Amino acid sequence: MATVRLASDERPETVLEFRVLGSWREKIRGLLGTSPDASPVMLTRCASIHTFGMAYPIDVAFVGELGEVLEVRRGLCPRAFASHAAACCVMERPSREGPWLEEGEHLWIVSISADALAA
Template identity: 40%
Template sequence: MASGALPVFGPGDDVLLVDDAPVAPLSVARSSGARRKGLLKTSAVDGALWITRCPSVHMVGMKYPIDVAVLDGDGVVLHVATLRPTWGMTRWRLRARSTVETGVGQLERWGVRVGSRLAIGSESTNPDAG
């Protein structure tokens, strides 16, 4: 990577499950610092980022667009959107508990839509792992 170039975020140690099917490597932001940082200071995302205890996100400081899925406490998708850098954001939803962020087009490719159930799987959940 060139000096000053932003890194690609991921891949993570977990696996994103969509309706029980493994679809991508996943990082999980559980600490307040990791939740605050999110995908800031990165140039792209490899896989996805699950941000716990995060009912909405903003794009202030981001350099590239992302897809987001807003989830309830059971991992059911309440809202799906593509957010653009600087001014994009999701509005707060009453039952929202977590947000999953990924590259533009990935949620559609993985079949994620309102009503889908997302979950965090371990590397052993992924049949392509190992």
């Protein structure tokens, strides 16, 4: 499994881990078929997502090419579509209470698995 660990300028003490989804098939599936305790995912080269077929709401963050969080949607319900024209990747997780990415936050890579480099 390819993973990336990210931190932000605004919260450097917090490291977030995401499973990297880079292929078309992986991105179309996203969190579909997972449970509400699934790990967060990062959809690379992606500017739009859907929640058709999802059994639970998700939290979404659209991220620009320089690591800036452009837009955050919390609790996006099943059967919805969301996009941001300037996004280069999208972060998703099952919707839950607690901290999540925030608009204006600047992300940077702490580490990336070797598997993710081949994607």
